[in-house]
Amino acid sequence: MKPREKKFSRAAHLDEGFELAESSWLEKFPEGFAGRVVEVHKRYAFVSPEPEEGEIKTRDVWLSTIARKFLQAKREQRNFIVVGDRVLCVPTSEDNAGVVTDLPQCVIQRLAPRRTLIKRLDPHRKEMEHILASNVDQLLIVASYVGPNVKWGLIDRYLVLAELQGIKPLIVLNKRDLLTKEKSEFQEDCAENIKIYEALGYSVFSVQANAPNARKNIDIQELKMTLKGKVSMLSGHSGVGKSSLVNLFEPELVQAVEKNEDIFYKGRHTTSYASFIKLGTGGYVIDTPGIRSFVLQELSHRELAEGFLEFQDFLSGCKYPGCRHLEEPECAVRAAVTEGKISARRYGSYRGMLQGTTGREGRIRDVVTEENE
Ligand SMILES: Nc1nc2c(ncn2[C@@H]2O[C@H](COP(=O)(O)OP(=O)(O)OP(=O)(O)O)[C@@H](O)[C@H]2O)c(=O)[nH]1
Ligand SMILES: [Mg+2]
Ligand SMILES: [Zn+2]
Structure with missing residues (x-):
């Protein structure tokens, strides 16, 4: 089995130049201020000043665009800026978003590493x-x-x-x-x-x-x-x-x-x-707006099993170290399901997620395919 890279690592796709630890923000942009992204639209975002982390002045809203040099390379990405991002903004008198507004405007120059x-x-x-x-x-x-x-x-x-x-x-x-x-x-x-x-x-x-x-x-x-x-x-x-x-x-x-x-x-x-x-x-x-489907990004069976708290005590008891807890013999997780120590419904959710079902109901597909490994 080939090892999988950790999929839940921090936004690795982000341009290193755009993501920057907060400690060096003001040194680079003395005229800037720290803000929190409160709403994201197609061509601009709303940002509120947040001088101290956790103290967001939500009544003070700025219309902001992303610095052009970052935007051009990333136009394709829907996730470049999201609600909750902590960003460094520089006020501007230019109308970058091309909209009529009486809000003050700024340019997002940097993004603080995202915690979650x-x-x-x-x-x-x-x-x-x-x-x-x-x-x-x-x-x-x-x-x-x-x-x-x-x-x-x-x-x-x-x-x-x-x-x-x-x-x-x-x-x-x-x-x-x-x-x-x-x-x-x-x-x-x-x-x-x-x-x-x-x-x-x-x-x-x-x-x-x-x-x-x-x-x-x-x-x-x-x-x-x-x-x-x-x-x-x-x-x-x-x-x-x-x-x-x-x-x-x-x-x-x-x-x-x-x-x-x-x-x-x-x-x-x-x-x-x-x-x-x-x-x-x-x-x-x-x-947030209601979602129709929520499919997690592809996770290995190890990552997925980590997300099920009740599996933790049993994982080391499986005969095979690479056990996916599906059809493998002497699987401690499946034994725990049989003994009623793990809920069969929760286990069904695990299988559904591992086997890539729709995400709408967590249904179980009966056929076990090897492609998922
Ligand atoms: N019977 C009943 N209806 C409720 C209850 N809470 C909310 N509703 C109704 O459910 C409907 C949806 O409520 P919203 O709060 O708009 O739902 P939402 O999750 O924000 O929906 P989206 O914004 O589309 O994601 C409204 O018609 C509410 O009046 C409740 O406890 N009982
Ligand atoms: Mg709603
Ligand atoms: Zn197992």
């Missing part, structure tokens, strides 16, 4: 990775019990991403009001899965974002507390209630929420840009 990355395979260009955000401390994995139905496989994918990136994941299950109307088997299945996640040490919040007094609800209060002093990104399918949740956290900008719920089934999104928002309670959130 939230990324997936680009659904439009399969060989490209699409970075959704950077420098995130926490990932709020938001799903609704019903409308749209919770996809446990998708939650597992986000958990793997968070584990491999060292980002703290929190699971938020919304639309609790709709769960009570469901069949008891469905309710039991939800309870069973919540138990699995809690046993792994993950926090699971069960909430109703549109309840009349939701802000006062104890679960919402607790959730709000976890956001203090951190940058938390909300992710999940369209219509699960991400923006409704943000609106409960005293955001500086109230997020649009579609009143007509049916619209989500027609595939329309309400939030169209990832955006960095300051909360009245301290801390920041990144509200």
Whole structure:
């Protein structure tokens, strides 16, 4: 088996000249200021000054473009600048973006090395990775019990991403009001899965974002507390209630929420840009548009197994050092599944991810192909 390069290493594609440690910024550009990218559009980005890391002046927005010499080489890249990036900006009087604006303008000259990355395979260009955000401390994995139905496989994918990136994941299950109307088997299945996640040490919040007094609800209060002093990104399918949740956290900008719920089934999104928002309670959130599919970049079986916390105790027990925990004999992970020490559903997610299924549900393909190795 040939060794694989580590795929989750820091943005290696970035031009070395563009990425530069912050300590040398002002020496190079004394007229510059440190900022945080709060929204990215096709030809420009919005940046807010951040003199001290973590103190972002989100009311002060600059329209910024990327220094031309970097842009030309990188025009193809969708990920050149993403929400959450910490950048060095130099004010300019030129209108570089070619738009009419009364915002002050600046040029992004440098990018601080990204601490964490939230990324997936680009659904439009399969060989490209699409970075959704950077420098995130926490990932709020938001799903609704019903409308749209919770996809446990998708939650597992986000958990793997968070584990491999060292980002703290929190699971938020919304639309609790709709769960009570469901069949008891469905309710039991939800309870069973919540138990699995809690046993792994993950926090699971069960909430109703549109309840009349939701802000006062104890679960919402607790959730709000976890956001203090951190940058938390909300992710999940369209219509699960991400923006409704943000609106409960005293955001500086109230997020649009579609009143007509049916619209989500027609595939329309309400939030169209990832955006960095300051909360009245301290801390920041990144509200994102719902995604249709979330396929992790290709991971080796070793990396993937690292993302499943419950596998860790068993990995050294497999007979073959290169065991992928699929059909290999004397596999300790599979034995643990048989003995009920690892959830069969979670193990199914692992197989689905390793074998490259769609990312929509974490389904299992029955045929084991060797190509994946
Ligand atoms: N029944 C019920 N509906 C809810 C709840 N929370 C939010 N909704 C509704 O769900 C719909 C979607 O909410 P949004 O907050 O816009 O969802 P979103 O995840 O931000 O969607 P995108 O921006 O498209 O990704 C809206 O019509 C909300 O009113 C809830 O707890 N129960
Ligand atoms: Mg939204
Ligand atoms: Zn094994």
